[in-house]
Amino acid sequence: MTVQELSRYLTLRKQIDEDKEIYENMCQKMGPASPSLSGMPHTPGVRDKVGDLAADLADLDAGIKELEAEAERVLPAIEEFCVSISDPRMRLIFRLRFVRCRSWAEIAGTLGRYYTEAGVCKMAYNYLKKIA
Incomplete structure (x- = not known):
């Protein structure tokens, strides 16, 4: 499996989260607006x-639902790949990053004080190069 294939779910989840935030912000704007009491005539072309x-x-x-459906379609292949990794530490790194969408810094924190963000990232990419 390639980095692009593994990162597809991560990318989809980030896009879904961003779109949901936009959706929530738009919902907050739907409240009633205060009327303009200027006494001036209104411009033509009234819009709703x-x-x-x-x-x-x-x-x-609808776009969010499409992204969620695609994410659910992509996830099983990534989970299957993670299960196939024999090294427990490497399997944990891949599950945390590509299934649970954690940052490299969060993964390093989970593994302990001897691991750095860059080190964990390098371990994952080196593993992918090794199996390719």
Whole structure:
């Protein structure tokens, strides 16, 4: 398995998290707006801002569901690869990074004080080179 194949789930999860944050921010904007009491005439071309926002929310929600479906489709192959790794430490590194989407720094912290972010990353990439 290549780094790109392994990173696909990680990339999808990050995109899903970002899109969900955007979705939440957009939902907060759907509250009622205060009317403009300036007394000035309104501009032509009245728009339904709430309706436009609702349509954007629906599109974003559909996109999130597509990404989640793709992530669920990609995950089993990555989990199968991780299970096939015989070294328990390396298996843990790969599961934490590519299945649980942890950062290299978090993985190094989990493994203990003798491991660094760069060291753990290098271990994983060297393992992939070795099996290729």
